[in-house]
Amino acid sequence: MTEKDCLFCKIIRGEIPSDKVYENDLIYAFRDIAPAAPEHILIIPKKHIASLNDIETEDKMLFGEIMYRASVLAKELGFSEQGYRTVANTLDHGGQTVHHFHLHLIAGRQMTWPPG
Numbered sequence: 636m637t638e639k640d641c642l643f644c645k646i647i648r649g650e651i652p653s654d655k656v657y658e659n660d661l662i663y664a665f666r667d668i669a670p671a672a673p674e675h676i677l678i679i680p681k682k683h684i685a686s687l688n689d690i691e692t693e694d695k696m697l698f699g700e701i702m703y704r705a706s707v708l709a710k711e712l713g714f715s716e717q718g719y720r721t722v723a724n725t726l727d728h729g730g731q732t733v734h735h736f737h738l739h740l741i742a743g744r745q746m747t748w749p750p751g
């Protein structure tokens with residue numbers, strides 16, 4: 636999968652519309668098209684990184700930025716105190732369907748454990 640063909644790279648470039656909730660030079664956050672809960676946001680790096688398997692040493696700050704933004708958005712959107720779930724699925728056994736890393740930020744209902 637190249638950046639040219641990647642669904643989430645197309646969303647970052649604006650070639651596919653999305654419901655954006657945050658953007659800076661490093662990351663982009665938008666609402667999931669098929670929400671699993673009342674609030675379901677995907678936070679992605681603008682750099683095409685296929686999965687957690689593909690993080691390089693130089694990406695460590697970038698992934699700190701992603702987790703930091705999850706924390707800030709949870710407060711800004713008003714669900715930090717009730718709680719929420721952050722998930723990153725990796726490849727087949729993880730259930731990853733889009734091969735551009737994304738952190739799911741899911742909130743607004745009681746979650747269960749273990750996940751399916």
Ligand code: 5GP
Pocket residue numbers: 642651653654665666667668669670723724730731732733734
């Ligand atoms: P994964 O299964 O890879 O962890 O998560 C991929 C997520 O991307 C799914 O929750 C799916 O609903 C979402 N998704 C797939 N295509 C699109 C799209 O075109 N737009 C948006 N906003 N979300 C999408």
Ligand code: ZN
Pocket residue numbers: 637638641642643644645682683684734735
């Ligand atoms: Zn991509």
